[in-house]
Amino acid sequence: MIQATYIVLVLAWIGFACRLVRGPTLADRVIAIDGLLVVGVSGVVVHAADVQRGAFLQLAVLFTLVGFIGTAVVARFIEGRGE
Amino acid sequence: MVVVLYAAAIVVMWVLAWGSLTFANVLGGLVVAAVLVVVTPGGLGRGRSRPPFRPRPIARLAVFAVVEMARSNMWLVRDVLAPRSHLHPGVMAVPLPLCSDGLLTLITNMLALTPGTNPVHVEPDPAVLYIHVLHMHDVEKSRADVLHLADLAFRAFNPDPRAVQRMIEESS
Amino acid sequence: MIGQTIMFCGALLTLLAAVGVLRFPDALTRMHALTKASTVGFGLVAIGAAFVLPTANDITSALLAFALQLLTLPVAATLIANSTYWAERIPAELPADDELEAATNANGTTAADIHDDGERDAP
Numbered sequence: 001m002i003q004a005t006y007i008v009l010v011l012a013w014i015g016f017a018c019r020l021v022r023g024p025t026l027a028d029r030v031i032a033i034d035g036l037l038v039v040g041v042s043g044v045v046v047h048a049a050d051v052q053r054g055a056f057l058q059l060a061v062l063f064t065l066v067g068f069i070g071t072a073v074v075a076r077f078i079e080g081r082g083e
Numbered sequence: 084m085v086v087v088l089y090a091a092a093i094v095v096m097w098v099l100a101w102g103s104l105t106f107a108n109v110l111g112g113l114v115v116a117a118v119l120v121v122v123t124p125g126g127l128g129r130g131r132s133r134p135p136f137r138p139r140p141i142a143r144l145a146v147f148a149v150v151e152m153a154r155s156n157m158w159l160v161r162d163v164l165a166p167r168s169h170l171h172p173g174v175m176a177v178p179l180p181l182c183s184d185g186l187l188t189l190i191t192n193m194l195a196l197t198p199g200t201n202p203v204h205v206e207p208d209p210a211v212l213y214i215h216v217l218h219m220h221d222v223e224k225s226r227a228d229v230l231h232l233a234d235l236a237f238r239a240f241n242p243d244p245r246a247v248q249r250m251i252e253e254s255s
Numbered sequence: 256m257i258g259q260t261i262m263f264c265g266a267l268l269t270l271l272a273a274v275g276v277l278r279f280p281d282a283l284t285r286m287h288a289l290t291k292a293s294t295v296g297f298g299l300v301a302i303g304a305a306f307v308l309p310t311a312n313d314i315t316s317a318l319l320a321f322a323l324q325l326l327t328l329p330v331a332a333t334l335i336a337n338s339t340y341w342a343e344r345i346p347a348e349l350p351a352d353d354e355l356e357a358a359t360n361a362n363g364t365t366a367a368d369i370h371d372d373g374e375r376d377a378p
Contacts, residue, residue, distance in 0.1 A: 152291070
């Protein structure tokens with residue numbers, strides 16, 4: 001079951017990466033990056049549950065916070081640039 | 084009171100982040116909380132009336148939030164798998180009675196998680212929410228859903244709990 | 256077993272978010288798919304992991320990550336929606352009336368005025 005979870009997360013990652021490459025506007029790309037971050041954080045948690053070692057879980061908290069700050073900064077940038 | 088709750092929440096999150104409940108962690112949390120309380124712009128309820136604390140309406144709001152989050156995913160399954168012409172996106176305006184900034188922020192954040200709605204712009208004074216909806220041909224239903232959520236939030240946290248209900252009755 | 260099933264459901268919801276972001280017609284609608292499905296999807300992954308993880312320390316770390324996601328994803332969504340709306344004037348693609356545009360036009364302000372207001376308020 002955990003293997004299937006990994007496969008589903010990889011498919012989701014590929015989906016977001018397609019939007020990152022294709023997305024015509026900057027807003028689409030920042031949405032895709034936010035999605036990639038959520039998939040990454042989910043992957044960290046699933047891996048910690050898989051190998052039964054919780055050493056990486058602080059990474060999940062860190063990615064969430066840094067991802068939010070990055071998204072907020074790019075949103076300001078979109079507003080200033082008019083794109 | 085607000086300051087104490089805010090500081091307690093920060094200490095709890097600090098201890099959770101460090102993982103173990105030791106004296107050093109709690110002390111560190113208190114220091115961080117003190118710094119944040121001093122630095123927060125605009126003050127934290129100092130000089131303003133204290134927000135009321137009503138446990139039953141708050142519980143009802145929390146249950147409603149969880150149920151709406153589950154429903155939003157069921158709607159999303161239908162919206163994603165259906166053909167594109169199924170969607171009619173648009174922006175609608177929902178005026179709300181006078182409320183504090185904190186309550187407006189809470190309502191706006193909850194709207195991002197409820198089915199079919201996503202806030203775009205918020206005017207603080209007079210309080211108007213501009214919300215992007217996926218089914219613009221059904222605007223009045225979406226507006227009623229938003230007002231229902233605002234009603235529950237007002238009953239839980241606003242000094243004047245029936246303000247939204249009065250507004251709904253006046254307009255109908 | 257329960258934990259693994261819940262984590263699998265959470266991963267499926269994240270896949271739903273990815274499919275939504277690929278299929279929806281424009282940036283503002285794609286935001287819908289992202290916030291709603293990703294938040295609940297990651298929540299299910301965290302709750303499922305809480306059944307499987309060994310120590311209480313790990314469980315609280317995973318739940319803390321979920322609480323932070325719950326607090327930050329809606330705010331990020333609103334910020335991006337706000338910027339995208341004022342930057343690209345989505346109304347050209349919307350078939351129906353746009354009440355925000357009507358309100359700003361009625362006031363006599365234009366997008367450029369609101370734009371400057373935002374920058375004046377910036378710290």
